[in-house]
Amino acid sequence: MNSNLSRLLAVAQKPERRIIGLMSGTSLDGLDVALCRFSGHGAATRVVVEHFATVPYSAAIQENIRRVFAQDTVELQHLTLLHAWLGTTHADMVLQCLAQWNVLPAEVDAIASHGQTVFHAPKHQHGLPDWPNATLQLGDADHLAVRTGILTLSDFRQKHVAAGGQGAPLAVYGDYLIFSQPGEDRLLLNLGGIANFTYLSGSLDAAAVFSTDTGPGNTLLDAFVRELYPGKHFDENGALAAQGQISRELLTALLDHPFFAAPIPRTTGPELFSAAYVRTAQHRSGTTSLPPHDLLATLTAFSATSIAGAVRQAFPTLPALTIYASGGGMHNPVLMAALQQALSSCRFSTTAALGISPDAKEAVLFAILANETLVGEALPIGHGEQVVPAVSLGKISFPS
Ligand SMILES: Nc1ncnc2c1ncn2[C@@H]1O[C@H](COP(=O)(O)OP(=O)(O)OP(=O)(O)O)[C@@H](O)[C@H]1O
Numbered sequence: 001m002n003s004n005l006s007r008l009l010a011v012a013q014k015p016e017r018r019i020i021g022l023m024s025g026t027s028l029d030g031l032d033v034a035l036c037r038f039s040g041h042g043a044a045t046r047v048v049v050e051h052f053a054t055v056p057y058s059a060a061i062q063e064n065i066r067r068v069f070a071q072d073t074v075e076l077q078h079l080t081l082l083h084a085w086l087g088t089t090h091a092d093m094v095l096q097c098l099a100q101w102n103v104l105p106a107e108v109d110a111i112a113s114h115g116q117t118v119f120h121a122p123k124h125q126h127g128l129p130d131w132p133n134a135t136l137q138l139g140d141a142d143h144l145a146v147r148t149g150i151l152t153l154s155d156f157r158q159k160h161v162a163a164g165g166q167g168a169p170l171a172v173y174g175d176y177l178i179f180s181q182p183g184e185d186r187l188l189l190n191l192g193g194i195a196n197f198t199y200l201s202g203s204l205d206a207a208a209v210f211s212t213d214t215g216p217g218n219t220l221l222d223a224f225v226r227e228l229y230p231g232k233h234f235d236e237n238g239a240l241a242a243q244g245q246i247s248r249e250l251l252t253a254l255l256d257h258p259f260f261a262a263p264i265p266r267t268t269g270p271e272l273f274s275a276a277y278v279r280t281a282q283h284r285s286g287t288t289s290l291p292p293h294d295l296l297a298t299l300t301a302f303s304a305t306s307i308a309g310a311v312r313q314a315f316p317t318l319p320a321l322t323i324y325a326s327g328g329g330m331h332n333p334v335l336m337a338a339l340q341q342a343l344s345s346c347r348f349s350t351t352a353a354l355g356i357s358p359d360a361k362e363a364v365l366f367a368i369l370a371n372e373t374l375v376g377e378a379l380p381i382g383h384g385e386q387v388v389p390a391v392s393l394g395k396i397s398f399p400s
């Protein structure tokens with residue numbers, strides 16, 4: 001048998017596998033690296049996070065990504081170079097983590113690389129009737145595989161799109177496998193740059209499961225903190241927003257967009273929820289001279305209100321849900337307090353209570369996707385409009 005295929009077979013047949021999940025999200029704060037140990041697959045998946053680190057993105061890396069990130073027009077040479085360069089940069093970050101953890105690359109069975117989303121274009125957002133849903137992640141996985149010597153799975157979103165999805169959220173597959181719990185209706189709420197949630201029924205009914213993006217999480221807060229407070233990158237502990245007053249006029253204008261009435265599931269990104277989106281809403285509501293603290297208070301309320309709105313849209317008579325938060329926004333007490341107030345009948349916790357660090361969760365989820373592709377079967381989840389494509393996800397890059 002071809003040596004690459006026998007290597008693949010050997011990994012699939014191992015009783016346990018070590019898979020590194022890599023995620024660098026819309027916040028561009030760094031690469032999340034989670035070294036996970038797996039046994040089983042599907043409903044029998046067991047995962048232990050052996051090590052986790054976020055390797056921060058330098059200002060240069062951020063700048064190189066921002067030149068194309070969510071931009072309508074880009075320099076094609078830069079985009080091309082960035083694809084290869086991010087692949088090698090992510091490879092070096094993985095090698096750096098492994099060295100720190102005293103783990104040899106040969107002791108790792110696979111890498112699951114999300115890559116860097118640079119443009120997300122679901123049909124409802126690009127608005128071009130003859131063109132499909134589309135999404136683009138950079139950081140070529142052949143570079144990762146060759147440089148690390150580790151089998152690499154990547155580009156998980158394309159199959160989802162090819163099979164009729166919008167390319168996101170993908171968290172639903174892993175959430176379903178590792179967080180379902182008989183007797184508890186759960187929402188797994190990720191507060192990243194963009195916020196999303198997965199619903200898991202306490203009846204363990206796979207057909208009832210769905211997930212959706214809700215709109216902005218931290219992305220607008222980060223953008224305006226960077227602009228209004230040079231040197232700061234985010235509203236640490238909500239300290240800036242806490243000093244402001246919410247502008248009801250601006251909040252109403254921000255919420256006045258068809259995205260918030262579109263059927264669930266829906267996905268989005270900073271292509272829509274950008275500084276320009278906020279400025280347009282400010283003009284419409286006559287709030288262009290809002291003081292910075294008030295603007296941040298209003299943007300925090302915008303995230304909380306749109307998340308709560310999506311939850312209520314999905315569950316008009318809100319059942320007794322337990323919400324398990326993850327992602328950077330859960331460290332923002334102003335955002336969390338607003339969410340708890342808007343969804344006061346829900347119980348709030350974090351994925352730490354379920355054994356997965358909230359900061360590591362998304363990286364772990366991509367490792368789960370790779371484990372399923374290597375040893376599992378495509379999972380039937382959801383139903384009707386909310387069906388989740390039952391496909392294996394990711395492309396396989398061999399080191400040689
Ligand atoms: N202590 C804190 N106080 C307030 N906000 C925080 C804190 N820590 C992190 N954040 C927010 O979390 C963000 C990072 O979140 P995270 O790493 O989950 O995003 P991401 O993975 O890039 O996003 P996405 O899930 O959209 O891809 C930061 O940019 C910041 O806005």
Ligand SMILES: CC(=O)N[C@H]1[C@@H]2OC[C@@H](O2)[C@@H](O)[C@@H]1O[C@H](C)C(=O)O
Pocket residue numbers: 025026117120135167168169170171172192193194195196213267268269362
């Ligand atoms: C296109 C893209 O990269 N989307 C991300 C982003 O970050 C959060 C939200 O928007 C979510 O839809 C998705 O990531 C998570 C991991 C997901 O697919 O579940």
